[in-house]
Amino acid sequence: MFTTLAAGTDSESLAQVAPFLYLIFAAITILSAWMIVISQNIVRMAMYLLFTLGGVAGLYFLMSAEFLAAIQLIVYAGGTLILIVFGVMLTSKNPFIRLQTMLWERCVAIGLGLLLAMLMVIALANTPIKQTGTEAVAQNHDIHTLAITMLSKYLVPFEVAAVLLLVVMIGAAYMARRRA
Amino acid sequence: MLLSDPQWLPQLMADLKLVMPELWLVVTMCLVLIVPFIRKGNVILPVFVTIFGLLMALLASQGVHLDSIDTARQGLVFSNSLAIDPFSSLFKTLLMIFAMLVVVQWTLFGRDNTHALDAPDFLCLLLGATFGMSLMASANNLIMIFIATESASIPSYALAGFRKKNKISTEGSLKYVLFGSVSSALMLYGMSMLYGVSGSLQLSHIAGTINSQGMTPLMVVGLVGMLGGFAFKLSAVPMHFWCPDVFEGAPTEVTTFLSVASKGAAICMLARVIQNFGTIVYNEEILTGIALGVGALGAVTATWGNLVALHQSNLKRLLAYSSISHAGYMIMGCAVLLLVDPKLILSALLFYVLVYMFMNLGAFTVAAVLERHLGTLDIADYAGLFKKSPTLASLLIVFMLSLFGMPGLGGFMGKFLLGAGMIKAGTLGTVLVGILLLNTVFSLWYYLRPAYFMIFVDEQEDKTLPVIAPLRPAIWTILGVCCVMLFWTGLLPAVGTDIAEDNGQMIVASAKRAQDTNSQHTSNVNEPIAKADAHR
Numbered sequence: 001m002f003t004t005l006a007a008g009t010d011s012e013s014l015a016q017v018a019p020f021l022y023l024i025f026a027a028i029t030i031l032s033a034w035m036i037v038i039s040q041n042i043v044r045m046a047m048y049l050l051f052t053l054g055g056v057a058g059l060y061f062l063m064s065a066e067f068l069a070a071i072q073l074i075v076y077a078g079g080t081l082i083l084i085v086f087g088v089m090l091t092s093k094n095p096f097i098r099l100q101t102m103l104w105e106r107c108v109a110i111g112l113g114l115l116l117a118m119l120m121v122i123a124l125a126n127t128p129i130k131q132t133g134t135e136a137v138a139q140n141h142d143i144h145t146l147a148i149t150m151l152s153k154y155l156v157p158f159e160v161a162a163v164l165l166l167v168v169m170i171g172a173a174y175m176a177r178r179r180a
Numbered sequence: 181m182l183l184s185d186p187q188w189l190p191q192l193m194a195d196l197k198l199v200m201p202e203l204w205l206v207v208t209m210c211l212v213l214i215v216p217f218i219r220k221g222n223v224i225l226p227v228f229v230t231i232f233g234l235l236m237a238l239l240a241s242q243g244v245h246l247d248s249i250d251t252a253r254q255g256l257v258f259s260n261s262l263a264i265d266p267f268s269s270l271f272k273t274l275l276m277i278f279a280m281l282v283v284v285q286w287t288l289f290g291r292d293n294t295h296a297l298d299a300p301d302f303l304c305l306l307l308g309a310t311f312g313m314s315l316m317a318s319a320n321n322l323i324m325i326f327i328a329t330e331s332a333s334i335p336s337y338a339l340a341g342f343r344k345k346n347k348i349s350t351e352g353s354l355k356y357v358l359f360g361s362v363s364s365a366l367m368l369y370g371m372s373m374l375y376g377v378s379g380s381l382q383l384s385h386i387a388g389t390i391n392s393q394g395m396t397p398l399m400v401v402g403l404v405g406m407l408g409g410f411a412f413k414l415s416a417v418p419m420h421f422w423c424p425d426v427f428e429g430a431p432t433e434v435t436t437f438l439s440v441a442s443k444g445a446a447i448c449m450l451a452r453v454i455q456n457f458g459t460i461v462y463n464e465e466i467l468t469g470i471a472l473g474v475g476a477l478g479a480v481t482a483t484w485g486n487l488v489a490l491h492q493s494n495l496k497r498l499l500a501y502s503s504i505s506h507a508g509y510m511i512m513g514c515a516v517l518l519l520v521d522p523k524l525i526l527s528a529l530l531f532y533v534l535v536y537m538f539m540n541l542g543a544f545t546v547a548a549v550l551e552r553h554l555g556t557l558d559i560a561d562y563a564g565l566f567k568k569s570p571t572l573a574s575l576l577i578v579f580m581l582s583l584f585g586m587p588g589l590g591g592f593m594g595k596f597l598l599g600a601g602m603i604k605a606g607t608l609g610t611v612l613v614g615i616l617l618l619n620t621v622f623s624l625w626y627y628l629r630p631a632y633f634m635i636f637v638d639e640q641e642d643k644t645l646p647v648i649a650p651l652r653p654a655i656w657t658i659l660g661v662c663c664v665m666l667f668w669t670g671l672l673p674a675v676g677t678d679i680a681e682d683n684g685q686m687i688v689a690s691a692k693r694a695q696d697t698n699s700q701h702t703s704n705v706n707e708p709i710a711k712a713d714a715h716r
Contacts, residue, residue, distance in 0.1 A: 123397035127377070152188065156199075156258040157323045160315060163206055164331045167308030170213070171338030174301040 022062055029055030037109075040099050046085050053077040067143050195257035198264040200240035201272050205311040208233025212303045223299045227287050230303045231280055234310075238276035244269040255687050256320060260382055263320040263452065263687050270530055270683035271317045271448050275441055278537050279310045281658065282441075285541070286433040288654055289548045293343065293431065302342060306437065309335040313445035317452075320689070321381040322371045325406075325449060329367070329413060332445060333360050336438060340430040352422075352429030359422040363412030370405020373398050383453055384689040387460035395466050403470075406453075407477070413446035414507045416481040427500035428557075432548035435496065439503040440540050444533045447510045450474075451517060451529060452686060458518040459688040467518045471608060475515035479615045482508025486619050489626045495547050495557045498626060499540070502583055505619060506536060512612045513598045516605035524604070527684030528597040531676055535582070535590035535669050542662030543579040546572060549655065553648045559630050564639030569648045575659050577631045582666045584627040585620050590669035590676075595620065597677065 032051035039045050053076045060069035150158055196203070211233065212226045219225055244255070244264055255264045283306065294302060312331025319325040337360060341353025375381060377399050378389035390399065408419065415423040427435045454474065461467055485505030492498040510532060517525045549572065551557050566573040582591035599616055602609045669676045 120401065123401045127396040127398040128393070153259045154261070154323065155192075156261050157327050160324075160327050160331060163209075163308070163311065164327065164334065167209070167305060167311075167331070167335050170301055170304050170308075171335055174298065174305075174338060175341065175344070 018062060022059070025055045025058035025062065028052075029059065040101075042088050042099060043085070046081060046088065049084070050077055050081050053081065067146055192258075198244075198255065198257050199262065201237040201276070202311060202314055204233055204237040204240055205307055205314065208237075209304050209307045209311070212300050212307065216297070216300050221296045223287070223296050226300045226303050227283060230283050230307060233307070234276045234280045234283070237314075238273055238280075241269050241272040241276065256689050260384075260689050261321050261324045262315070262318040263689075264318060265685060265687040266683040267451075267526055267530065267686045268317040268448065270679070271444065271533065272314050274530075274534055274537060275310060275314055275317070275444070278441055278541070279306065279437070281541055282306070282433050282437045284654065285436060285545060285548070285658060286431075288652060288658075289552065290431045290433050302339070305335040305339050305342075309339065309437070310441070313441050316445040317448040319449055320383060320452065322375065322383070322386075323381055325453075326364075326368060326371065329409065329446075329449070330364065332442060333364070333413070336434075336442060339434045340426045340438070342431055342434060343429075346429065348425075348429035349431070350429070352426040356422045356426045359412060359419065363409050363419055366405050367409020367412075370402045370408065373402030373405065377402065382689065383456040384460055387457045390457070390461050390466060391463070394463075395469070404473075407474070410446055410450050410453075411477065414443055414450070414481075414511060415504050416477055416507060416511060417484045417504075420481070420485070420504050423504055424497045424500040427503070428494060428496050432496070432544055432551065435500075436541055436544040439499070439544070440533070440537045443503065443507050443510070444537075447507070447514065447529060447533070450511065450514050451526065454514055454517045455522055455526075455686045456688050458522060468608070471515045471518045471605070473515075475512055475608060475612055478508045478511030478513075478515055479612065480508070481505070481511060482615065482619045484508075486622050486626075489623070492626065493559055495550070495559055495630065496544075498559070498629075499543055499547065502623070502627070503540065505623065506583070509595065509598060509616060509619075512616065513602060516602050516609050516612065519605040519609065520601060521604070522686065523681070523684045524601040525598075525684075526686060527677070527680040528594075528601045530683060531597055531669075531673075531680040532594040534676060534680070535594040535666070538662045538665040538669075539579055539582045539591055542575065542659060542666070543583065545655065545658055545662070546576040546579065549648070549651065554646060559633055560637075562630060562633050563637040565634040567639075572648065572651075573631075573634045575663055576634075578663055578666065580627040580630060582670070584624050588667070588670045590666040590673075593670055593673045593677075 029052050032048040032055065035048040036045045036052065039048060053072060057069045057072040057077065060066075060072055208230060211229050215226045215229055216222075244266055256262070257264055283303065286302070286306075290302070309332050312328050312333070312335070315324065315328035316332055319328045337353055337357045340356050341350050343349040374386050377393070377396060378386040380386060380389075393399075411417070412419040412422075427439065430438070454470070457470060458467065482505045485501045485503075485508055489498055489501035489505065492501060510529060513525055513529055513532070547557065550562070554561065562573075578589065582589035585592045585595045595616065599613045602613050602616070605612070
């Protein structure tokens with residue numbers, strides 16, 4: 001399924017819609033990210049997070065990084081988000097708890113955010129970009145190549161991640177365990 | 181692809197031999213988890229297994245010299261993701277020794293506060309953090325840097341909150357987690373910029389991109405983001421807020437471990453990144469710019485740490501701010517790595533870590549004794565301690581003076597070597613040495629405050645100190661070893677400096693080699709094969 005989609009990228013019709021799709025996905029991502037920050041209800045925040053993660057997955061699809069997009073949907077939108085919602089429900093008595101922020105906190109946050117955004121825009125505008133994302137990714141990056149690279153060239157980070165998960169599990173088990 | 185290469189498997193096996201220390205740590209971690217099934221509730225058995233494993237890792241980290249490594253492969257293993265060179269090996273040796281001492285310290289102090297069944301958890305987390313730090317010292321590409329940092333950080337969060345019932349400990353741990361995750365995100369963001377600009381994860385190749393494209397603004401943003409992540413591990417100034425709270429709340433042996441091992445590993449990582457830039461980038465202006473940025477970070481960190489330490493009344497918090505300023509000195513050392521003979525600075529850093537390890541171990545052990553027997557960490561409460569237990573008080577004074585940099589003690593030699601390396605870096609170096617000296621003079625005030633209270637202030641009538649019960653011989657042994665090491669490195673530094681000098685070499689992949697391994701969209705980089713010691 002992924003390969004057909006990737007092949008479809010070359011077709012002219014998709015190339016024509018791609019910019020519009022990009023704008024739509026980008027708008028979804030940014031607007032819902034904005035709503036996460038603004039919203040004061042933690043369950044709504046989780047819902048908006050779902051839209052953000054979905055939007056990012058759409059962007060990955062457009063860059064023909066299908067595998068990454070699928071992973072994004074399965075792991076983040078599927079797994080992590082459910083976990084967050086469960087966490088909210090289990091930890092707070094009232095799942096529709098409101099998070100209040102002070103006015104000055106909001107002002108500082110907006111100021112810092114604008115400053116960082118300006119910095120990024122200036123940095124991007126002044127940097128010559130040689131390749132676009134699609135060109136960089138669409139070089140035979142199918143799942144087969146990915147799997148082989150992961151188990152040969154990036155074997156060590158892969159294994160270290162496994163050890164890391166073991167340690168994390170022990171730490172979490174210790175923290176959650178009830179003992180006198 | 182790599183798999184079609186017939187040399188793939190033999191090469192993998194050869195590479196595995198070079199990461200034996202890490203493999204031993206992982207094996208020990210699993211053993212520590214299995215051992216409780218043999219004798220449940222026994223603490224000594226897992227402790228012995230841990231010390232044995234650390235000893236094996238220590239032995240495995242020996243014998244890495246630049247000559248003994250296949251020159252074609254240069255000790256860069258697993259597709260350049262790890263660099264096994266004399267510098268990282270000596271750091272790993274120090275790390276294993278230190279971890280062993282911390283395990284001993286824990287058996288002496290922390291065991292009483294820990295449930296016997298929790299002992300394997302503690303040791304496993306400690307080994308996990310050691311594993312991450314040992315990888316941090318070798319990490320040579322962005323993925324390894326990130327994952328090694330996380331492997332070192334996440335167990336540390338759990339270790340910092342190990343006293344679950346203690347409010348301060350839990351608060352410190354939570355702050356640590358929050359700061360840690362934000363700085364990890366910052367580091368990842370920076371790394372994604374670097375990858376976007378250079379199209380490669382290799383440090384050497386990213387440095388090569390600077391040669392071909394110049395210092396683009398996006399590159400600057402990426403480097404600053406990555407440095408932010410490093411700053412968290414080093415507790416450098418804008419990212420230092422977690423440090424005092426974690427150090428105060430965590431069990432003392434965890435504080436000892438974090439104050440030396442985590443900062444030392446982060447310094448190794450920073451030094452490796454800077455060394456890569458220093459060997460490959462040839463534009464002097466860009467190099468000076470990077471040196472200036474890192475140097476400013478170090479100078480601000482050292483000065484801020486010292487200024488805040490001036491009015492600390494809690495011994496552990498005082499030591500926390502002192503560790504911030506020491507990290508600042510080491511960052512300043514890293515900054516000039518680009519401008520002078522790297523061997524000078526690398527060996528000075530190794531020597532500094534060696535001395536710093538014993539100073540902090542000693543000071544925190546005394547703090548643990550005082551906390552346990554007097555029930556207080558407030559310096560003002562130690563009035564009249566010198567008359568009651570002169571040996572303990574004198575030992576604390578020795579460690580404090582060494583942290584200050586008293587001639588004749590190890591701390592002085594550490595600062596001296598660092599300063600001697602820095603002074604060769606032109607105007608910037610001179611300024612940094614000036615800041616180092618000024619900070620050292622300032623720090624005398626707070627390092628001598630405990631001594632002042634212990635010797636010159638008389639015990640108050642209403643608050644008499646409880647008599648310190650005779651300490652276990654093992655505690656005296658730890659303190660004695662630290663004290664002897666400090667005098668030894670201070671008065672006869674030749675042995676230590678020789679070892680450090682022999683190991684002050686770091687391997688840097690030539691940009692050409694990085695280009696070969698990264699067959700995907702590379703830009704034109706044609707640098708000569710550069711070895712750290714051969715360059716400049």
